[in-house]
Amino acid sequence: LFQGLQQPFPLQPMTAIPKAEAILVLGGLAEGPADRPDTVDYADSIERALYARHLFLADKAPLILISGGSAPGWRPEAEIIADLLVDLGVPRTALLTESKSRNTRQNALFSQTLLQERRIERVLLVTSAYHMQRAQATFRALGVEVIPAPTDHHLTADEFPSKNWVPKDVALEVRYLRVAPSIPLESVLLTYAHASGLAVLLRQRGAFNGR
Numbered sequence: 001l002f003q004g005l006q007q008p009f010p011l012q013p014m015t016a017i018p019k020a021e022a023i024l025v026l027g028g029l030a031e032g033p034a035d036r037p038d039t040v041d042y043a044d045s046i047e048r049a050l051y052a053r054h055l056f057l058a059d060k061a062p063l064i065l066i067s068g069g070s071a072p073g074w075r076p077e078a079e080i081i082a083d084l085l086v087d088l089g090v091p092r093t094a095l096l097t098e099s100k101s102r103n104t105r106q107n108a109l110f111s112q113t114l115l116q117e118r119r120i121e122r123v124l125l126v127t128s129a130y131h132m133q134r135a136q137a138t139f140r141a142l143g144v145e146v147i148p149a150p151t152d153h154h155l156t157a158d159e160f161p162s163k164n165w166v167p168k169d170v171a172l173e174v175r176y177l178r179v180a181p182s183i184p185l186e187s188v189l190l191t192y193a194h195a196s197g198l199a200v201l202l203r204q205r206g207a208f209n210g211r
Contacts, residue, residue: 006128009132019060019061022063024125025049025126057090062094079097107135122147
């Protein structure tokens with residue numbers, strides 16, 4: 001089941017990724033309380049932000065749009081990731097934030113508005129490989145032209161090499177243990193997205209913030 005979600009979206013060599021007008025990275029990466037701006041909890045999917053930076057530095061697009069809001073009392077996720085990318089050498093002038101969305105459908109709706117205002121028609125969509133199929137369908141249903149740029153690929157228990165020398169019940173990559181509970185839910189949401197034309201269910205998954 002897990003492999004079925006990410007298999008259609010393998011990691012691509014940088015030379016195979018086309019240029020676009022913007023890089024759009026979806027949230028579900030970090031959270032932090034509004035009254036403690038220096039306190040941030042990063043999820044494993046922070047790889048989305050790091051990969052967006054990699055694409056930017058490879059001159060794949062001149063702009064990074066970060067889409068991700070927050071619950072009341074918490075800093076907007078887009079702002080947290082923007083600060084991180086600036087610390088990692090991305091000019092703040094190359095960043096655009098969308099800080100109201102709380103789920104994939106809102107990512108698409110609110111990002112679409114910002115893209116239209118800037119007459120941007122073609123974007124590299126950065127999200128976790130297991131989430132890409134639903135995210136791509138959601139954006140395309142709204143008429144946004146997205147080019148998949150998947151990242152955050154995870155090993156399954158069978159693929160993890162240490163399974164041969166540690167007890168079977170712990171021979172799992174830590175990342176996989178954190179993501180595994182969300183995989184059946186991701187499949188349900190994907191089925192709903194195909195049936196309705198839009199992914200409209202809000203999920204609550206701890207650090208993954210319902211994406």
